[in-house]
Amino acid sequence: MPRPQQKHLSKSSFLAGLDCPRKLWQLLWDRDSAAPYGGMSQLIMEMGTRFGVLAHQLYPGATLIDVDYRNLDQALRDTQAALESGAKTILEACFVYDHFRVMSDVVERQADGSWHLIEVKSSTRVKDEHIPDLAYQQWVMQQAGFPVSRCSVLHANRDGSWPDVASIFNLVDVTEQVKHWLPDVEPALEAMRPLLVQGSTAPEARPLFSRVCHDCPFKKTVCWHGIEGFTIYDVINARYLPALELEGILYIDDITAEQIENLNKKDRANVIRIQQRRIDINHQVITDRLAELVYPIYFLDFESIATPVPLFDRIAPWKQLAFQYSLHILHQDGRLEHREYLHREASDPSAAVAQRLCQDIGAVGSIVVYFANMERGVINSLINQFPDSAPALQSMTERMWDLHVIFEKYYRHWQFGSKSSIKVVLTTLIPGLSYKDLGIQEGGGASLGWLRMIESDDAALKESLARDLLAYCELDTLAMVELLKVLEEG
C-alpha cells in the first residue's frame, strides 16, 4: 500500500498552526477555500516582498538562492552548493529537517562557524510574532546541522529617507527572546505533525477569539459560514470573550442580563441596543453640532498610500502620501458642486495636492470629514513640507468638523453593532448609496489601484484605474453629504 503523502511545514504554515490548527489544516489541504485577498492585504504582501528584495542590497557579495519556493529540491541543492563553496552570507537559504522546512531571508556565517539568522520584516518595530518565526527557523537550522548563535530582525526605519537604502532598515538583535521561545518549538511541531499527513482529519472548526479569526481567509468561507447576525466577536471587547465562550455564548441575542452587567460601559450599551433593535439619537447634541457648520460646507476625503519601500525621493518608510481627494461643496442656496484631484504621474503627489487644495477650498466655510485624524494628519504633513501654503492649510485644519464623532457617539443604530465606519453607517442608513458596484470598494483597494496606475505602461489600464479611483473617492464625499441630510432631517 502506498504511504500517504506528507507535506512539509513552511514557516508561514508554522505560524498559522500556532494561531489555529484548523487554519493550518486548511492551508495544507483545502487552500482553495480561502477568501480572495482584499486590496489592503494584497498591498501589504506585495510591499513585504519588495522590502525583502530591497534588503538584498545591504548584502553585496551575498549568494542569493534564486529558486521558486515550490521547488524545494532545487532550493536545497543550491543552498548546499553555496554552503560548500564557503559563502559567508546567503539570501533565501533553504534548510530542511524531517518534514520541516524554512527559507531564511539572510544567514551570515560567523567566525566560529555558527550562523547569524536575520528575518526581514517590513514593520517599523519587532513584533511578538517575529520571535516564534525566528525560533522555528533556528530550530530547523540547528536540527539540520547549522548552529545559530545570533538572531535579528531587520525592520523598516521610520526615520530613513529614500534613496539611502541603508537608512531604510534597522537591525535589532532578538537572540535572547528567541532563546526563550526555542523550547516551545518542538512540542508545537509534534502537535502539528499529524496534520501534515494526507487524509488527516480537519481539526474542529470553531470560532476562536476574533483576534485570531479576524483576518483569517477561512472565516467566512469555512468556519463562520452560515453564522448570521451579531456574534460576541463582532461586538464585545476581547477581554470579556473568554467568560462568554465558557458559557457557550456565540450570538449577542443570547447574552443574559446578568452577563451584560459584567461588560464595560460601551459594550453594555451596544449589546442592549442590538438586543432591543433600538436606535439611540441624542437630538440635542446633534442639533448643537449642526449649528456650528458654516457655509459653504466642504466635504473632503483623501486617498493615500503608505509603503515600507518609499516610492519617491526624500520619503521615509510608511509615510502617508495623499494622492487624491474628492471635494463636494454645499452652498447655502442648496447648490452642490464637486471638485476632485487625482495625481496621475509617478511622482510625489504632495506639492500638487497642496496647491490644488488651496485653490479649491476657500477661506470661509466648514470642512466636513469622516474621521478627522486621517485628514488632519495629511494636511499637517503638507503644512510641514510647504510653508508658503501653511496659513491656508492651517486654516483648513481649524475648520474641520468630524462627522464620524456624531455616528460614533450620538447617533447609534443597532445595525451598526459596535462600528461607526462610513461604510457601515451608509449601508444601514442609505442602502441605495452603496460601494458594492464600484471597481474599488475600500481604502486598501484605492492605494493598490493608484500604485498599479502609476506603475503601468498600459494606457487603457491606467485610464480604467483612474476612473475607478475617482468614482470611489467621490462616493465617500457624496456619502457625507447624504449623511448630513439624514442628521438634519432628524
Ligand code: SF4
Ligand atoms: S476562522 Fe478561526 S477557527 Fe477557522 S481556521 Fe481561521 S482562525 Fe481557525
